[in-house]
Amino acid sequence: MISDIPRPKALPSEQVRIESGLWAERQTTNRNRTIPAIYEQLRKTGRLDSWKLQPAERPKRYTVIRMFWDSDTGKWLEAVGHSLRTHRDPALEQQADELISQIEKAQQPDGYLNTYFTAIEPGKRWTNLRDWHEMYNAGHLIEGAVAYYQATGKRTILDVMARYADHIMERYGPNEGQKRGYPGHPELEMALIKLYHATGEKRYLDQATYFINERGQQPIYFDVEARERGEDPADFWAQTYRYCQAHEPIRDQQTATGHAVRACYLYAGVADIALETGDQSLLETSRRLWDDLIQHQLYITGGLGPARSNEGFTFAYDLPNETAYAETCASIALAFWAHRMFHLDPHSRYIDVLERALYNTVLAGFSIEGDTFFYANPLTSYPNVNPYEPFSGITTDRYYRREEWLTCPCCPPNLARMVASLGDYFYSVAPNTLYVHLYNQNRATFQLGGRDIQIEQQTNYPWDGDIQLTLTVKQPADFELALRIPGWCRAYRLEVNGSPVAAPITNGYARLNRTWNAGDQVRLVLDMPVERMLAHPNVRQDAGRVALQRGPIVYCLEEVDNGSHLANVVLPRDSRLIAGMDSQLFGGVSVITGEAVRIAPASWSGDLYQPQAVQPVAETKFTFRAIPYGFWANRAPGEMRVWLREF
Amino acid sequence: MISDIPRPKALPSEQVRIESGLWAERQTTNRNRTIPAIYEQLRKTGRLDSWKLQPAERPKRYTVIRMFWDSDTGKWLEAVGHSLRTHRDPALEQQADELISQIEKAQQPDGYLNTYFTAIEPGKRWTNLRDWHEMYNAGHLIEGAVAYYQATGKRTILDVMARYADHIMERYGPNEGQKRGYPGHPELEMALIKLYHATGEKRYLDQATYFINERGQQPIYFDVEARERGEDPADFWAQTYRYCQAHEPIRDQQTATGHAVRACYLYAGVADIALETGDQSLLETSRRLWDDLIQHQLYITGGLGPARSNEGFTFAYDLPNETAYAETCASIALAFWAHRMFHLDPHSRYIDVLERALYNTVLAGFSIEGDTFFYANPLTSYPNVNPYEPFSGITTDRYYRREEWLTCPCCPPNLARMVASLGDYFYSVAPNTLYVHLYNQNRATFQLGGRDIQIEQQTNYPWDGDIQLTLTVKQPADFELALRIPGWCRAYRLEVNGSPVAAPITNGYARLNRTWNAGDQVRLVLDMPVERMLAHPNVRQDAGRVALQRGPIVYCLEEVDNGSHLANVVLPRDSRLIAGMDSQLFGGVSVITGEAVRIAPASWSGDLYQPQAVQPVAETKFTFRAIPYGFWANRAPGEMRVWLREF
Numbered sequence A, B: 001m002i003s004d005i006p007r008p009k010a011l012p013s014e015q016v017r018i019e020s021g022l023w024a025e026r027q028t029t030n031r032n033r034t035i036p037a038i039y040e041q042l043r044k045t046g047r048l049d050s051w052k053l054q055p056a057e058r059p060k061r062y063t064v065i066r067m068f069w070d071s072d073t074g075k076w077l078e079a080v081g082h083s084l085r086t087h088r089d090p091a092l093e094q095q096a097d098e099l100i101s102q103i104e105k106a107q108q109p110d111g112y113l114n115t116y117f118t119a120i121e122p123g124k125r126w127t128n129l130r131d132w133h134e135m136y137n138a139g140h141l142i143e144g145a146v147a148y149y150q151a152t153g154k155r156t157i158l159d160v161m162a163r164y165a166d167h168i169m170e171r172y173g174p175n176e177g178q179k180r181g182y183p184g185h186p187e188l189e190m191a192l193i194k195l196y197h198a199t200g201e202k203r204y205l206d207q208a209t210y211f212i213n214e215r216g217q218q219p220i221y222f223d224v225e226a227r228e229r230g231e232d233p234a235d236f237w238a239q240t241y242r243y244c245q246a247h248e249p250i251r252d253q254q255t256a257t258g259h260a261v262r263a264c265y266l267y268a269g270v271a272d273i274a275l276e277t278g279d280q281s282l283l284e285t286s287r288r289l290w291d292d293l294i295q296h297q298l299y300i301t302g303g304l305g306p307a308r309s310n311e312g313f314t315f316a317y318d319l320p321n322e323t324a325y326a327e328t329c330a331s332i333a334l335a336f337w338a339h340r341m342f343h344l345d346p347h348s349r350y351i352d353v354l355e356r357a358l359y360n361t362v363l364a365g366f367s368i369e370g371d372t373f374f375y376a377n378p379l380t381s382y383p384n385v386n387p388y389e390p391f392s393g394i395t396t397d398r399y400y401r402r403e404e405w406l407t408c409p410c411c412p413p414n415l416a417r418m419v420a421s422l423g424d425y426f427y428s429v430a431p432n433t434l435y436v437h438l439y440n441q442n443r444a445t446f447q448l449g450g451r452d453i454q455i456e457q458q459t460n461y462p463w464d465g466d467i468q469l470t471l472t473v474k475q476p477a478d479f480e481l482a483l484r485i486p487g488w489c490r491a492y493r494l495e496v497n498g499s500p501v502a503a504p505i506t507n508g509y510a511r512l513n514r515t516w517n518a519g520d521q522v523r524l525v526l527d528m529p530v531e532r533m534l535a536h537p538n539v540r541q542d543a544g545r546v547a548l549q550r551g552p553i554v555y556c557l558e559e560v561d562n563g564s565h566l567a568n569v570v571l572p573r574d575s576r577l578i579a580g581m582d583s584q585l586f587g588g589v590s591v592i593t594g595e596a597v598r599i600a601p602a603s604w605s606g607d608l609y610q611p612q613a614v615q616p617v618a619e620t621k622f623t624f625r626a627i628p629y630g631f632w633a634n635r636a637p638g639e640m641r642v643w644l645r646e647f
Helices: A022-044 A066-086 A090-106 A115-121 A136-154 A156-171 A188-199 A201-212 A223-226 A260-277 A280-296 A328-344 A348-365 A411-420 B022-044 B064-086 B090-106 B115-120 B136-154 B156-171 B186-197 B202-214 B221-228 B259-276 B280-296 B328-344 B349-365 B411-420
Strands: A427-430 A432-434 A442-448 A453-460 A465-475 A475-483 A490-497 A507-518 A521-526 A528-537 A545-550 A553-560 A570-572 A577-582 A589-601 A609-611 A617-628 A643-644 B426-430 B432-437 B442-448 B451-459 B466-473 B477-484 B492-496 B508-516 B519-528 B530-535 B544-551 B552-559 B569-570 B579-581 B589-601 B609-611 B617-628 B644-646
Touching: A022 A066, A022 A411, A022 B349, A066 A090, A066 A115, A066 A136, A066 A411, A066 B508, A090 A136, A090 A156, A136 A156, A136 A188, A156 A188, A156 A201, A188 A201, A188 A260, A201 A260, A260 A280, A260 A328, A280 A328, A328 A348, A328 A411, A348 A411, A348 A553, A348 A617, A427 A442, A432 A442, A453 A475, A453 B451, A465 A475, A475 A521, A490 A507, A528 A577, A545 A589, A545 B609, A553 A589, A589 B552, A609 B544, B022 B411, B064 B090, B064 B136, B064 B411, B090 B136, B136 B156, B136 B186, B156 B186, B186 B202, B186 B259, B202 B259, B202 B530, B259 B280, B259 B328, B259 B569, B280 B328, B280 B349, B328 B349, B328 B411, B349 B411, B349 B552, B349 B617, B426 B442, B426 B508, B432 B451, B451 B477, B466 B477, B492 B508, B530 B579, B544 B589, B552 B589
Parallel strands: A432 A475, A570 A643, B432 B477, B569 B644
Antiparallel strands: A427 A432, A442 A453, A453 A465, A465 A521, A475 A507, A490 A521, A528 A545, A528 B609, A545 A553, A545 A643, A553 A617, A570 A589, A577 A589, A589 A617, A609 B530, B426 B432, B442 B451, B451 B466, B466 B519, B477 B508, B492 B519, B530 B544, B544 B552, B544 B644, B552 B617, B569 B589, B579 B589, B589 B617
């Protein structure tokens, strides 16, 4: 059993006001553009109307993608819920209530709730957990219901979803008369934990625990189910249950494997159960899978899952840049998992990864305007190369760009719910400690030892590392202020009320244990030089290359600033790199400039291959300009490159 | 019209004895191992028995691949024919005769001949030229029939195939009552030209001309045919008729595009028709497509078609190394096309490409033992990366290796027929000129001006560039000896009977115009230094890299000689490169050694990404050893790499 010391709890976003700075801007855009744009897409594509279909009322034309539609509604509802938790908006609430009313009407008498298998293929209900996403859809709707209930106190959708959860639990479980099924696409596990917290009903925790424990047990349920459909389980299109992490029991799994979003949703659920039940073996499993992913399979941008073929992991140190699939949803799922890992095993290393994902791949996931989205997040972009789609045989010199909507539009509403709930990730509270995880302008209120305390951050982070924290207490309060010293930071200063202080670092947090008085000022100055990052020498794709990083931000070169043929750009090892704010760019971001060299033969004619001896190379110096990766593809289309050749 | 100067004609392999040297070894292996191994596979997989099936006698289990089975038989028969042309073998001939007898019996009363559409789906005959390969199969069987007839003088299979050709021609053509179809997978065009030459029947030439002219004309026949099947042409699985080069008329096509084998078979047919008919526009088309392919889309190994998704071309300068599909058949098809281009437009540049393909990708296509085969031919190999198969989700640290047989086994019999007919590629004869294209020990006899002449090559080419040619004439003979000066060669010496001579070079051939006497000796010494080759600076995958080439041979590093993690190996620009024969290796090949540096952090622990400042790089010098690319993967499995980092 995990020792039962009281664990930190995340401070909910209701208590965290993010009013300026980078994340305030992204949240404003999310409310004003992203959430409405997604609603409009749900409407245009028929997802909203799909709730109105009567049983067996099959539309004339539909595609298999329709099986996943309900999850899009669920994630939109969750984004709305999180947004309403911090920003009331009666019109938005009205829009959600109308949708909820439709969802309620769509629920079947037995509690079942799925637009596809009610209207389109009613005979196939619950016949393919492996592929047909009923549980996945249920999970997202439950998460939406819980967030909306938390925001508004309205129980309608929560009760609807609890009934559906009960319907599922009646059917699947370890007891006589139940089938031993579990989700093909994990997600419901996390959702059931939220439902447990929202309702207080322990049966939802028990069901999530059952799902985690049953997964991958022999006989594999998906085999049983395939035979019941009259199929040979060996014909599974994905070829291996690694795809859905059901190839063996979770406690036997050694590496992060298969479909990346499935994997991280599952692992987040495992961490939830470990925390809730105190199961030591699940804690060890979580740490083992975490370490494997972080040490062997994570892009420097916080992207993960390099392969299109399984939308997921391949093998250790395999991190192709141009074809990186690195689904936006996978980085969001990683952030969910990281957040749970911190609360299970309090250490800053989890938040370091969360921050890496947030500031790079998550930011890149949507445009500055907030209404176009990336599904795949390559680290090099070149015309005609689209990691989200296989080569079609038609070349157009088109660059990979964000889209208003996607064939599989899982990412846009995932971004919306992540950004809307970002306040949840800033702080955690333990009985005598306030953990400060993320730095951005904000004002938070919390209670420690029965006292109301306010903390305010003033900072231009991530563009510089100077963070002022002001504490407001009504009367002096003894507690530990634990400030995360990011993994990327190699030197910092800490002051209290203008005087340098030394603070021990435990588990990655600088611990200031003292009696705090009203108006106490803490200043944390994180050194934030530009660093040339190397990848592990086994990452063959990055051999001889460096990536520029400053603070949590990974940089890239874009054609619009640096010309084309970025493959020929080399960064001399002695080139001085200068970071500075560009207040004109994207409302103000830090950019890096320095001297680079373009190496290419001075002229080239004729043969595609020529002896070096007859092709003297010309080196042209120029001043390059790198911008934050999270902001790429917001200007003229062109090449992009994170990993640069160095000599 | 192309000017009607008499064009050179290839000297047939019956007149070229290749008795020692590299190609003699490969031909011996082909006869002793490859041709029998393929026959055994044809037998084991049911291809031989498929000829015995009665109409509508559908086997219990079959796959769609079976649609292409007849072509495997055709190519095996062609390999047998070519082999018998130079090496009589009564047992092999007996084996072929038995097969031919089955094929003859399988022909339908109306001339139709296809095992799949006779036995398995008789109702679907001639309903999908685009995908169902009836014409492709016919083409390969015709080529097999012609080769076998040429070797043995036996007409049975030739007559069978002529009847089938007549059946096809009755159905497809420009006249009233005919359908305006043409092959979805080109091949029949070349075959009909061969049938024309073998039978003297001009209608086969006319039909091939019709196929070339009709292709891509509006309305596109494949659209018409799809509608007749009740399908929407827009649902074509390959998305574009570029896939089969039917997107526009051939004379409008500007770039080599689509499926690479289809492309080169088609272009070879176009060159055939240009030569036979003197059509200037087809000559120009041929040159234009050739230049595009060679200048923009060819690997240094003579491989082509980088993408698995369309088994073909992508866009200019896109030449990924690790995922290079570069199908063996595509390089063989390129050799066919190159050979025809020379005869259409006599210039050594075509033979240069033929030689590049032969000595690198074609040689790599099969093992030293001759009984395992590559389909895809990557230029970098790394465990778990298999360019022939998509990532399956299962990692095993398995290296990409040759297989005894393949899901689509088009390459093994293609290699067999290419190698068996290699003598056809050595010489061409024009009215007053003997062209010498390829260098390898051999003895050839030919006629010029009515005189019998023998030429003998003594050389260790391609391992060195010293070539002795001895002429044997019964009486003095005036003619031009045209010796190819390879494109890779930047300096050479030429001697006649021990004295240096100057010879003008026209169209890439050094021309020795004189009266030749018995025993005249010509010595051509081609400088063959090791060269560091660069790729065009637009080839982003090769930026900052060099490939080692010596003569026609491209070299690679293998793990068995150089350790693993070849991505970290760097070749200093001043490193001296030494070529030398290794008589122990593969019966004697030239290898290159020199000093390289392995650059990697001295130690690495923890994070996948670390600042360069805290990870000082260690440089370890070692003596690398490069072997010919054509011989890779014949020893312990491991990494392989052609393009090496340089600094």
